[in-house]
Ligand code: BES
C-alpha cells in the first residue's frame with residue numbers, strides 16, 4: 432500500500448514557497464494577510480480577484496482551483512468560514528474538502544498554508560491533526576484485486592503543512608504524527624476489511640498479525656490454533672468454524688509501551704472472515720457484505736498500528752477471534768449445546784448469531800492478562816443499524832467511566848458512539864430450557880440482548896462492547912470506513928495521558 436508522507440514545516444516567506452499544489456486556508460473575509468498579499472503578488476493577483484468577483488467566498492468547506500505562477504503550479508483556496516468559531520465537525524468538513532481536491536489533482540507534492548487560521552483558532556493543533564487524518568484517509572484506495580490499469584495510482588506523494596509563524600512547531604509535529612498514525616491505522620483496517628473472504632481467511636489474518644508485529648519492535652504476535660483452543664475449552668468459539676474448511680484462529684497481538692508489570696488495556700475483535708449465517712443461512716441479497724464481518728478484528732489491527740506509531744506509554748493486548756461461518760454436514764445445528772471456556776453452556780438457537788459465540792470465549796481468555804479495561808469491537812447485529820443507522824457506533828458497558836470515556840473519545844475524533852442499557856430485565860430474554868443461556872433473545876432489542884450475552888462473560892473486569900455493524904462499512908460506495916479506529920485511538924491516547 433502506497434502511503435502519503437505528511438510533515439509539518441515552518442512557512443518561511445512567500446517567495447520561498449515552491450510546490451505543484453499550494454492549498455491556502457482562507458477565512459470568510461475580503462482582506463488578505465501580509466503573507467498572502469506577497470504570495471498573491473507573485474501569482475498576479477488572482478487570489479484577490481477571485482475574492483472580489485465573488486467566485487470564492489471562504490464559506491466553510493468551499494474550494495476553488497486557480498492557476499499558479501513562478502514555482503507554484505496551482506493554487507487551491509479552501510474556505511474555513513469564521514476560524515474563531517471552528518468546531519470538530521467544521522474542521523472535519525474543511526479537511527475533507529481540501530483532502531479530496533488535493534488527492535484528485537495531478538500534483539505530486541502539496542503544501543498547505545494554514546497561516547491565517549492559526550492566529551484565530553483556539554486549537555490549531557487539533558486542526559492539523561484532523562488535516563493529516565483526512566489526507567491519509569482520502570489518499571487510500573483499494574487496488575489489490577483490481578487490474579492495475581483500471582485504477583491509476585495517486586499522483587500525490589508528499590504534503591507539507593505550514594502552520595504559520597505563531598504556531599509551536601513541536602506541537603504541530605505531534606499533531607501531524609497523531610493524525611497520520613490514526614489515518615494509517617484506519618487504512619490498514621480498511622484494507623483488511625475490504626479484502627474478499629477467499630483471500631482474508633482466519634489464517635490470513637494470523638499471517639497479517641505476524642507481519643504487523645515484524646514492522647515494529649514493540650509489537651509481538653502469538654497464534655492459538657484449534658488444538659490449543661480445544662485444550663483451553665473454547666468450544667463455543669470452535670463451534671462456529673465447524674462447518675468451514677478454514678481452521679479458526681485466536682490471534683494475540685501485544686503492544687508494549689510501558690513497563691511489563693503495567694496492566695494492559697485489552698481490545699477484542701470479532702473476526703468472522705465470512706458470515707453465511709451457517710445452517711441458519713442468510714438470504715442471498717447483499718450476502719457479499721458479510722466479508723466485512725471481521726471489521727472488529729480489522730479495527731484491532733488499526734488501533735494497535737496507530738498506538739505503536741505514536742509510541743503510546745501504555746500496554747495493549749489485542750485479541751482476535753477469527754473463524755468462518757459456513758453450512759456443511761459438520762456445521763453446528765440450531766439446538767446444539769456447547770460448553771464455553773467459562774464453563775457456561777450455551778444453546779445455539781440460531782447459528783447466525785455467531786459473533787457472540789466467538790467473542791465470549793475470547794472475553795474469558797483475556798482475564799489472564801489482568802486488564803485495566805476490555806473493549807470488544809464487533810459487527811454484531813443488524814439491529815444496531817435499525818437503531819443508529821450509519822452515524823453512530825453502539826456502546827454497551829458495565830462501567831460508567833469507561834462508557835463515558837468512549838463517548839467523549841468519539842466526540843473528540845468525530846467518530847461518535849451512543850450508549851445503550853444492558854439492564855437485568857433484558858437478560859431474561861436469554862433464558863434457555865437446555866443450557867445456561869441461549870445465544871439469541873426472544874424478541875426485540877436485538878443489539879441489547881447480544882450485548883447482555885457478552886456481558887455474562889465479562890463480569891470480572893471493566894468492559895465495553897462496540898457494535899459497529901452500521902459504522903464499519905458502507906454499501907454505497909461499497910467499502911470499509913476504518914471506523915471505529917479514530918475513537919479507539921483517542922480513547923487509548925486519553926488513557927496514556929498524551930492528548
Ligand atoms: N454479522 C451479522 C450482523 C450484521 C448484519 C453485520 C448486517 C453487518 C450487517 C451477525 O452475525 C448476525 O448475523 N446477526 C444476526 C443476529 C440474529 C440472528 C439474532 C442479525 O443481526 O440478524
Ligand code: MN
Pocket residue numbers: 706708782783784785786
Ligand atoms: Mn451472523
Ligand code: ZN
Pocket residue numbers: 703706724783785786810811
Ligand atoms: Zn456475523
